[in-house]
Amino acid sequence: MLRKTFLSAALSLSLLAAAVIPTAVGAKPEKEKPLLAFPVISDIHIQSWDPQSHQKFKAALSDLHTLGPDADALVINGDLTNGMPADYAKLSELMEQNPHPRKVFYTMGNHEYYKAWIDRNGSWNADAFPNDETEQASIGRFLQLSGKKKVYGDQVVNGFRFIFLGSEQYRQSDPSNLEDAWLSEEQLEFLKASLRKGASSGKPVFVFLHQPLPGTVSGTSFCCVNNRAIVQHAELRNILSAYPQAIFFSGHTHWELKLPGTLVQDKFTMVNSSSVIQPWTDNGNGGEMLTGPDESEGLYVEVYKDKVSIKGRDFYRQRWIPEAQFTLPRSIED
Template sequence: MNKSKKVFSLLTVSLFVLSLSVSASAKEKKKHHEQPKLEFPVISDTQLTVGNETSHRKLEHALQDLYNINHNSDAMVINGDMINDGRAASYEKFRDILNQYPHPDKTFFTIGNHEFFKNDGNEASIGRFLDFTGLDKVYYEKNVKGYPFIFLGTESWGPVDSPTKDSAVLSDAQLNWLNQTLKERSKTKKPIFVFLHQPLPHTFYGTDIDYYKNAVIQDEELKNILSKYPQVIFFSGHMHWDLRFPGMFLQKDFTMVSSGAVYDTWGPDGNGYETVIDPEGSQGLYVKVYDDKVVIKGRDFTNNKWLKEYQHTVDTPK
């Protein structure tokens, strides 16, 4: 090979290597700066009552912190126990705080057990929830930027002192609707977000204690439906258990996510029961959805910081 050909050959190789490096760098930069397709917080168990100023302060602080994270979240979910006593006056106070503090226009609600705590019957309790939310039923579906949000809710509560007090009771009609809705939405590969206040028994850390063994009366039926759809991400509240405990996020046939509690944080008492471990604790979630994954981050509202122990990624097919 003469000298000029050798120089040309070396130059060609150098340019090829440089182009590969630039291409890899561009891809990495694009990946690093990839923007989420959808962002939304999930909170639960604000347990507000009209006379409890601590509950007002904690809700206000959580709303402000979430707004500081992102002024333009696409939606927000409040996953049950928004009020503590089921009374119309507490709903009105909740509405006042929402009107005073920034939050997404698309804010959705599920019914929890405390929405029944006025203890004047299922019909009256559900009626107050529907009046507040403007919904027709405790179960419904919404679409946010092309992603399905499916909301479930108990249709009965109590009686007091029975094993089913505070449990989710899901009718055949609701379960059939869920199954059909999931069947339709699963035709795409997008994640499907499902919300119910109560967690499935024998799943998260703590759900083996007696109180949670009846958390969802139709737990086997619900689990069987959700298990058919691996793209389901199922969010629940109710427990208040600190998100920093292990086992508060599970991936099996579908993904299960605990959303903590805004009002306080709980944990085991060492005797087979549970107890408040931090009366000032206040936690929730922030969710970012990308083309190929969903990132779920735990938030400490009391200290305005992320929970390093609760940083999870759910991979989704493109």
Template sequence: MKKFIVSIILIIAVLGFPVYQLTNASTTPFFHLVNGSEATETVSVVEESDTQTEQIDNKPALQLAIMSDTHIDTHDPVVNQKFVTALQDLKKVAPDYDAISINGDMTNFGLAEEYQLFKSILKENKNPSADEFMVIGNHEWMEKRIIPETSVSDEQLKGRFIEEMNVSGLYYDKWINGYHFITIAGEKSEATMVGMYGDSERDSAYVTEEQIKWLEKTLPINAVDHKPIFVFFHQPITNTVYGSEWGARLQDQRILAILKKYPQVILFSGHSHYPLDHPKSIYTDGITMVNTSSVAYTYTPESGENYTLSQGYVVNVYRDKVEFKAREFSTGSWIKTVTIPITNPTQ
């Protein structure tokens, strides 16, 4: 565990509209680019906690269990057990969480039997009353990688995700406890992406014009300045949060510009598997962006794959703040806590 450290909070003033203040785990301030220039920031000194005990506070209005990249594989019992362990750990530290989200790559190759195993593990180990919010990742499109001779189409893979996850589409929105949840989704398989763009874009997210227009229409629905909007996208926006060199690319800067019209957006991304102890795992540039790491294994370019670690979040939403509690499931310990105070301009 890290010891208590002095960190820097950022009070981001984007276009004169300071909706959120970020208390982040960093010994150096972040400097973000807004419209090509460095944003003006007010720097204060605060303390971040790596406490092993639960914070004593009023019951949150919303409590979320957020994970990513479980990579369920019928031939990999070790990785599958890590999903079981993570869910059981969550039941100990947050037994009454309101919703659980898996931010893509639930399966390793998007096979029907992998979905079935994923659903079985989830049903047996999650809070039974918790709502679910499932997001498609690039691995849900990878059947051809494991079965080169398959004739499965992109439409069939899309339909499989929709049916198995019991959702209305690849991209959809949902209201949970009065909070708006929105998912953005890549819409083409790995094989199709390679055929269209070459190998360099195999993991990128193809987002259609139809989806972008849908996002523009969906974001403002019942939007309130001081109330978070939770947005999920498996791949991060390139050159933002920690791990975003493995970004969605293609249309992602256009998507970011749309999201920035709503500073109350909190965007969760997975895909990179980068661990949660890095200060830039929670990053602010007009909106708040959160790296969700991975349950199956973590990764950094320096250390490679680490199959010991398994990480995710408990997110507590209060009237005046959003609290991100990063969790190491393998040891049942907290990595860090990051708090975003919510400023209500009507108060």
């Protein structure tokens, strides 16, 4: 297993010294204004008929707005909905009715393909998969929400590069894809080019994909039937490994943030974002289990001239998660 905790040996890099320093929850607030601030949440699982998904998402947005009313962006890293048109309509409605940063970035999760499991009567029907649903139709609904032309792309926010990746196939193309992200060669080449551009700035580069790399952050030994999560995981890991300043955020596992594998370093940094709708945890017997019904979590990221702060947030109790407060020291020349 490749997992390494945040206490792993520091990466050798002059631009980003990746030794992770746990941040005390009771530390005094930063006096210096961050160069960049953005929350990262995932696995909100908005369904039109599910009031709990609405309430938890609204509570997360409210808490994040209280924390950072001037945040520069919001990233929602996959599993936005269950793929149904009514789910997307409800998500759009919730976004219109609740405070959030002006810039919102979405990535595509496996659940964005789930209309393929639902028949004409609105019932789960695995026997009739894909229930006349195509992958392009699923992707099209996501692109309509995100306002993008592809499931992958990049943006520069306050001089920092954000790279968004997403699965381009589901089980219709290949049943062996299961719930794993499928990344085309074109997408991987795009990633290489975008990383080169971001690295030339001497700043951290933020990369987002719903599914994690196998054997890394907490939950990756349990999240997937074949323990793969990303079909092209070897290629993706190889690309990211050339950029120690890359910080790779993933969701999908739902594993809670207080666990020791929330932030992992192995040539680059990987961070798990838990889940807004329902965190999971280690059951202590080699498996996983649900946490309490009210639990809801996410991350808040701040970038300063000398460090990157990544803080786990408990949206239900509106407080920081002590075990998930990390500081990545860095040195840049702007």
